[in-house]
Amino acid sequence: MNTTELRETLLDVRNLHASFGGIAALHGISLSVIANSVTAIIGPSGCGKSTFIRCLNRLHEEVPGATTQGEVWLDGQDILSADVDPVTLRRKIGMVFQKPNPFPAMSIYENVVAGLTLAGVRRRSVLNEVVEKTLNLAALWDEVKDKLHHPGSSLSGGQQQRLCIARALAIEPRVLLMDEPTSALDPISTARIEELIGELKREVTIVIVTHNMQQAARISDKTGFFLLGELVEFTDTSVLFTAPKDPRTERYITGRFG
Amino acid sequence: MKIIRKRRDIHHGDRYFYFLLKGLASGLPLLLFLIAAFLLKASWPTINEFGAAFLFTQDWDPVGEHFGVLAFAFGTIVSSLIAIAIGAPLSIFTALFLTELASSRVAKVAGFLVEMLAAIPSVVYGLWGIFVLAPILRIHVEPFLGKTLGFLPLFQGPPYGVGMLAAGIVLAIMIIPTITSVSREVFRSVPQSYREAAMALGATRWEVMRIAVLKTGSTGILGAVILGLGRALGETMAVTMVIGNRADISASLFSPAQTMSSVIANEYAEATSATHVAALLEIGLVLFLLTFIVNSLARVFVWRASLGRSAR
Numbered sequence: 001m002n003t004t005e006l007r008e009t010l011l012d013v014r015n016l017h018a019s020f021g022g023i024a025a026l027h028g029i030s031l032s033v034i035a036n037s038v039t040a041i042i043g044p045s046g047c048g049k050s051t052f053i054r055c056l057n058r059l060h061e062e063v064p065g066a067t068t069q070g071e072v073w074l075d076g077q078d079i080l081s082a083d084v085d086p087v088t089l090r091r092k093i094g095m096v097f098q099k100p101n102p103f104p105a106m107s108i109y110e111n112v113v114a115g116l117t118l119a120g121v122r123r124r125s126v127l128n129e130v131v132e133k134t135l136n137l138a139a140l141w142d143e144v145k146d147k148l149h150h151p152g153s154s155l156s157g158g159q160q161q162r163l164c165i166a167r168a169l170a171i172e173p174r175v176l177l178m179d180e181p182t183s184a185l186d187p188i189s190t191a192r193i194e195e196l197i198g199e200l201k202r203e204v205t206i207v208i209v210t211h212n213m214q215q216a217a218r219i220s221d222k223t224g225f226f227l228l229g230e231l232v233e234f235t236d237t238s239v240l241f242t243a244p245k246d247p248r249t250e251r252y253i254t255g256r257f258g
Numbered sequence: 259m260k261i262i263r264k265r266r267d268i269h270h271g272d273r274y275f276y277f278l279l280k281g282l283a284s285g286l287p288l289l290l291f292l293i294a295a296f297l298l299k300a301s302w303p304t305i306n307e308f309g310a311a312f313l314f315t316q317d318w319d320p321v322g323e324h325f326g327v328l329a330f331a332f333g334t335i336v337s338s339l340i341a342i343a344i345g346a347p348l349s350i351f352t353a354l355f356l357t358e359l360a361s362s363r364v365a366k367v368a369g370f371l372v373e374m375l376a377a378i379p380s381v382v383y384g385l386w387g388i389f390v391l392a393p394i395l396r397i398h399v400e401p402f403l404g405k406t407l408g409f410l411p412l413f414q415g416p417p418y419g420v421g422m423l424a425a426g427i428v429l430a431i432m433i434i435p436t437i438t439s440v441s442r443e444v445f446r447s448v449p450q451s452y453r454e455a456a457m458a459l460g461a462t463r464w465e466v467m468r469i470a471v472l473k474t475g476s477t478g479i480l481g482a483v484i485l486g487l488g489r490a491l492g493e494t495m496a497v498t499m500v501i502g503n504r505a506d507i508s509a510s511l512f513s514p515a516q517t518m519s520s521v522i523a524n525e526y527a528e529a530t531s532a533t534h535v536a537a538l539l540e541i542g543l544v545l546f547l548l549t550f551i552v553n554s555l556a557r558v559f560v561w562r563a564s565l566g567r568s569a570r
Contacts, residue, residue, distance in 0.1 A: 089460075103452060103455065171459065
């Protein structure tokens with residue numbers, strides 16, 4: 001617990017508000033994400049947890065009628081400010097989605113390097129190196145190294161999700177956002193991804209949304225509990241699950257609602 | 259008792275209705291085979307007489323009774339390919355704009371108007387082609403192309419206005435609604451999550467369309483284009499009016515040509531000898547087979563594109 005306190009804050013969210021078509025989804029969220037840690041966001045459906053992480057890479061604002069207010073500081077810059085280009089920002093903040101979504105018309109190889117080719121990297125030797133490195137990081141290399149040019153959609157669901165993790169890691173983001181990455185997967189694939197998250201935090205700072213409290217307890221260093229668009233409690237995971245301060249948190253983690 | 263009988267009567271009605279619909283539904287595929295069989299039978303004299311040479315010679319001499327379809331097949335295929343070359347990119351980008359960029363109101367109105375292009379009778383396209391398009395081509399476009407790109411055989415020769423290029427352009431406009439509306443369906447069926455995946459990798463708007471929408475929908479787009487090709491291959495009236503009707507195989511897009519459908523339309527009324535009639539019917543058979551194959555191919559692609567999506 002003390003070791004995380006000593007580390008630097010990478011992402012500082014200050015008074016973040018968000019809405020969809022006039023309906024508020026987030027009411028003044030403030031929290032700090034520590035570098036090379038795993039921050040879990042839990043809460044019942046509709047509590048705004050997905051909206052929250054979609055604000056962090058500014059994907060939220062791509063939805064028609066969506067608005068965002070507040071500040072999110074990364075590397076001394078408010079990434080929500082108008083003069084930050086979301087396209088550039090998203091190279092620093094990667095994302096893995098709920099449903100595995102490798103591009104169906106691309107091979108495994110092409111999927112991994114998709115972000116790099118977008119950024120203009122063309123050299124085969126560089127790409128080859130990145131593919132091997134990131135697929136290793138995503139614990140997928142051994143399973144796919146002989147079929148890199150098969151379509152990404154030929155893999156199993158769990159493999160597809162690890163491919164998506166590799167795809168997000170290939171552009172070396174500072175932060176990796178994961179929006180319920182295991183909710184569409186079977187228990188074995190889920191366990192593999194959880195294990196992977198534990199290893200990845202050496203490379204990248206992770207913010208993960210999950211509806212699975214056990215998962216948050218197993219893999220995260222800090223947990224935030226969202227309810228109706230509010231951040232009810234945000235503290236060390238071990239504290240939140242054993243001695244929550246807010247009665248609403250306690251009711252949620254003991255399974256009395258949500 | 260009465261009630262039961264009444265119910266049985268209703269039941270009988272259902273049965274008659276069932277057989278009626280079944281008869282109609284199975285009658286239509288039968289019609290397809292009957293037409294194919296009729297064409298085969300009616301063109302048998304020339305099939306017998308000329309064999310495969312009919313397909314590979316370009317003689318068309320009703321007086322000397324030498325018949326070959328090659329010049330017309332050339333006209334049909336080349337005019338259709340010009341139509342695809344012009345119409346497909348226009349349609350695909352229109353569809354992309356309508357699904358990815360336009361507001362839903364603009365998309366609705368513009369989409370409706372584009373589909374209305376399909377409602378214009380083809381003879382009206384022909385009139386427009388003769389009186390508006392051909393003079394523009396003759397006076398402005400063809401001399402300009404000849405001056406700038408005249409080193410290519412495609413753009414050599416005198417500017418007639420009517421000819422292969424005019425036919426290709428008219429056909430392009432006629433197939434735009436087909437390709438646009440099928441492409442729109444294809445793009446609309448691309449799940450949002452691929453667009454978001456691309457965005458999350460730092461793709462610009464155009465790059466999102468390129469890697470998430472166009473690439474994912476490529477099979478379906480191919481189907482849409484082939485469907486448009488099928489329509490262009492069979493189109494008769496408008497083409498007959500603007501292509502110039504000369505049975506020539508020329509490298510120049512400016513020169514008049516003739517298609518399989520236009521030669522049938524031009525000559526069926528004045529064909530007197532049995533061989534001439536059979537030759538026209540054999541052209542009909544070739545055209546029928548060609549469009550049948552092309553359309554089937556298109557269906558397979560579109561079907562595969564939507565099937566692959568729903569399985570995921």
